[in-house]
Amino acid sequence: MKRTIPLALVLIMGITMMIQFFVPHPVSVGYYDLTTKWIRIVGAFALVLGTGSFIMFHSDKTRRRRQGWGYSIVAIAALVVVALIGLCPRIMLWWAVFLPTAAVVLGLLLVLVRSVDKLKRFITIWYVIAGAALLVALAGFAVGVLAGRFGWRLPHELAGGIRPGSILQNVIFTNFLVPLNASMFAILAFYMASAAYRAFRARTREAALLLVAAFIVMLGMVPIGANVPFFWFLVVAVAALAVAGLVTRAKALFIGAGMLAVGLLVWLVFWKFRIPPLMLPDTAEWVLSVPNMAAKRAIIFGVALGGIATSLKVILGIERGWLGGGKQ
Amino acid sequence: MILLLISLLAVGQAALPDSGAVTAARPAPPGVVKATDTPNDDGKSINISWSAADTLAQAWLVERTEPDSVKVIATNKPDETNYIDEEVRDRVRYTYRIAAVAAGDTVWSDPTPQVSSSPQFFNTNRINILIAMLVFFALVVYYIETAKKGKNLFVRRIAGLDAVEEAVGRATEMGKPIVYVPGLGSVADIATIASLNILGEVAKKTAQYDSALLVPNRDPIVYTVAREIVKESYTKAGRPDAFRPDSVFFVTSEQFAFAAAVDGLMVREKPATNFFLGMFWAESLVLAETGATTGAIQIAGTDSVFQLPFFITACDYTLIGEELYAASAYLSREPLLLGSLKGQDYGKMVILLTLVVGSVLLLLSKLPALGFFSRIVGFFSTR
């Protein structure tokens, strides 16, 4: 029962949605609208899984005092405070600031009390956090109701939790989320620089080809490469090949340099000894729209067939990984 | 849809209306007026199209007659010679008339035969998708069934696997450990499952040659599965005693903290070989770079297109996208993996064959005799 019904459900949903794609009849369109609305709701609930495992992981780490448990408290506190501020409909700003601080103070008090051996047995740190969070939630809702009845009106834009467009959302978004999220990715540029110097090597023929294509695209896509003829880029490439051949005495590099040099000469003659007008940006555009387009299209075919095969195996119940361990 | 258009045009030329004496100012009534139920829709819409008999008309009036009312429902600009009426009810009979309007004169065409809209049960434009789906489904299911029946399906040995063999050998000669990172993905990612299959193989070798193996993990579930696989491989290789449980360990779930921790491990242990097989994101750069600077042989493999360029330049050998799946299918001989891999392989063959044959026919369609081949491109359009 625990496996057959989910598998049947996945089969029915998969087949009906595929058939629906081919049937324009109003019944099929109606069925489609209904299920899309349901999916939007169930999809939003899926967030429960993520939040649940997050809280479980960090609270477990705190309870077991594993290395770095202090930071887990920070993570859970941040989650609880931001979620509560967001969800309380009419929490007022200074209540929103006052209550979390009160909860933290209460938490610290309980931690001190807990360090006394007698009490350690029945008050664990996890209950402290749960207690503090509960306190904040109850107080927030109560204040919201009271504020409603007694008309404690704060300036309109201060109230309203993370209601779209409210002041709280902007504060949390622009001054906490944006700097953290943006900086987390900005440090990648530094890793890129040190990896470029210490790891990106033309070890194999393929890696060398990759780096040359990367150089053309990188220079072609920025203003500095805008008026550099591709001809000079090739001259530099010939020089680099020659030097590499000299240093490593690898015959292949010399042949490569020679062939490229001959090619350049022919190209020069073709343009009657004037520098061919093909600019770097146009070459980069060619690299992107011919070889790159062909390679990416082949990858799209591969990924599409792979994705379809996997989806089909899920629908037909051949692939059951998503069911998880489970007894039967 | 195409046949409809062509028949429309053909009929249009044949029966040009020969209206009576035409005064200079009076426009001729519009030519062939056709009203049809819009095909491949959910009903409630009728397609009206007509052809301009002359260029005098400044506007067109579209008039609809129903059992109980007559109403002009639209005025179109001269160049718009069709209109889709969507305020109709299904199974009610309508007739339409079109008027050419010019300098005060309104000349009505004769009414169209009665027509009523109705929903269709099959969208004929999407036959091409239905055929493609059926062909590919048949291939995948056929190969999975044959694989299940135990018939051995041939999958070529991926060049990457020789590199794996040689890298493990090198580590044993130098007596240095091997670091195997099964990626940062979860058990749901195909790349992680493929990586765990290859881990089993590598663990068998380290058991035989008795060299040290370190497996840091980022996902708790992948950690538990990896430990089982390594334990099983050690027993299969007949060396259950050599298995050290702490060689497979969980590090952290934060992306960059995990990368920093594995970097520390590589700098401390100075491994001879690093394996980065599975799902990677932006932190792949950090891992590959530190690994390269410690001078270890590095073999990577992932299906995330964004990280492949970095692995290709920073590692000695890289399994590109589907090669990772093929390697795991080759090693594990698991019918599910083999079946779907073969199904996709022959799916690709069908695509390539269609492309080549289609292109040849299309190029031939330039010859006058084989003009109808040019319809092939239309067959592949999507609506």
Add this chain to the structure above:
Amino acid sequence: MHISTSILTWIAVILTFGIFSFLWKDNPFYKFCEHLYVGISLGYVISLNWYNSVYPDLFRPLFFQPLSQVSLGNKLLLIVPLVLGLCYFCRFIPQASWLVRFPMAFVLGWGAGVTIPAVFQTSLIRQMQGTFLTPGIFARWDVFLWALLSFVGVICSVLYFFFSREHKGALKLASETGIVFLMVGFGASFGYTVMARMSLLIGRFQFLLRDWLGMIR
């Protein structure tokens, strides 16, 4: 050069340097910022999910709107997604954890059923239509050359990922040319990725120099 006085900008600057400190060494300040980030982003997503999806699409029509606005039939229909959604909570109740399979089956089945035809349409049929060599390629010498080159590129790149026969003879030549195209394709992605990472860093410095130090416009 006038340094900003708003406390909020200073918080943003401190957090930025907190993350950047990871470049020097993994330190407590970085760990604090990273855990703060993980907590805040999840809390933020929860509240937005509530305001934009769960409340307007489910709770308001089901509980708060009277029967005059939402018919009884629709209300009963809304019970289904509510029950499926609540099943997600059972994941954390050991005995009932198998219930989570129902919403997952619904979402996975629906997703697969919708994705397969859409992928056939956009990634396979439409892309194949774009790959055909049509008489139009004879327009000019370069159009013909690049169309042929792209066609050969697609065929060879797909053949590189062909695993059912040993790569010998013609197949070996095809996969050799295929890998060349693939490498140029990866090179293009490499170039663009470098460009992307640099833009993100420049964006952060623009924030520091403009909003914090006021040194640039």
Add this chain to the structure above:
Amino acid sequence: MKFLSHLLKIDRRIIYIVMGLLVIFPLVKPLGLGVTSGPRATRLFDAVDSIPPGKTLLIAVDFDPSSMPELYPMLAAVMRHAFAKDLKVLLCGLWVTGAGLADKAVTEIPPEYGKKYGDDVVYLGWKAGIDAVILGMGENIRNVFPTDYYGHPLESLAMMRDVQRLRDIPMGVAISAGTPGYTDWLNFAQSRYGLKLGAGVTAVSAADAYPYLQTGQLTGLLAGMKGGAEYEVLVQKNGYSKAYMPAVAAMDSQSLAHVVILLLVIVGNVAYFATRKRGT
């Protein structure tokens, strides 16, 4: 050769400092290299330019703060272009973390052109369920977004009266940092409802968009911060806006950063091959 092998041992922090300085320097002292607009950006600009006034332009805000430097200038430039052409602008999003960015754009940019929220610009907000949202909008925008992001019911917004579903919208521009993004708009909006689509993407996913350009599914592409700068230049050159152009200002640093990376790779390789010859 000793110098080369020493070169390899440079501490990575020195490279970080060099990198940081070289990026900051052009921001403070612009080199003025100028930006030329490529074919892909011009194609998108002409497509938006050809939309008759009064019609609605759909902009999908599918990115988060981490790709703001690349994609926010595009959003601003396209909105300025639309307002200068008296187009109505309809914003929506598939990324939850993009909600704040669209909100910022809707508050900052319309006043520059005297455009009013509700009459000239509407932000529908974010909804879970990627394909469900797009397909729902195809049938009828109201049953996906009964109210806009700020809670006003759609009926109360003047602009929404003549926009019922995707067919009423001549063109859309999907500004996306990954998935969900322009591929979903292609998969579901274009193939089912025929929405003409342009795209603005982060540089990372730009190379993968070319197959869709070649088949004509995408009408024009803006790639990374450079794409944003190209569009900003086009908008300014046609006299549609005199606003500050952040992306163009960053182009000098971008150029310098690329040259630095190039040199680092070349020097790294020379040092590596030279010392490897000695069998280190």
